[in-house]
């Protein structure tokens with residue numbers, strides 16, 4: 342005969358086991374917007390760039406790179422075309438050596454007459470002969486390299502690719518900035534002469 346106490350104990354134990362079983366599995370529920378949260382956290386970890394959104398962050402953002410690259414190429418091309426457009430009468434240095442005319446320049450103080458190409462400055466030509474001629478900026482922005490052409494007006498014998506120092510009166514007197522002066526005729530030059 343089954344004891345009622347034993348039955349009651351069995352039922353109680355069974356209920357306990359069932360209760361313990363269903364009390365497991367209480368992990369934190371996955372929020373619906375988990376994917377969004379993770380995406381935002383990852384986005385915060387990506388350093389900001391100077392480029393305009395969204396191309397640099399888009400998947401396969403090579404399109405943006407191509408666009409930037411194309412812009413850079415465009416700029417480079419623009420620079421090249423500007424260089425190509427330099428007028429030799431403004432800057433004779435663009436004339437190729439094998440196309441350049443050659444003139445006799447007498448350097449009075451150095452005691453020699455040398456051949457100077459029309460694409461070569463009077464200063465460079467002198468230095469090629471190892472003469473220690475005066476200069477500073479080499480850009481026509483000071484008078485350290487100034488010299489005096491004894492033949493007449495400087496404009497009749499040289500072209501300045503840049504002249505930020507000498508006025509017309511000084512040019513008419515024959516003064517020149519030798520670092521930016523390209524010969525257009527035979528001439529006689531006194532180096533180290535300032536107006």
Ligand code: FES
Nearest residue numbers: 477479481486520
């Ligand atoms: S070195 Fe300055 S103008 Fe020639």
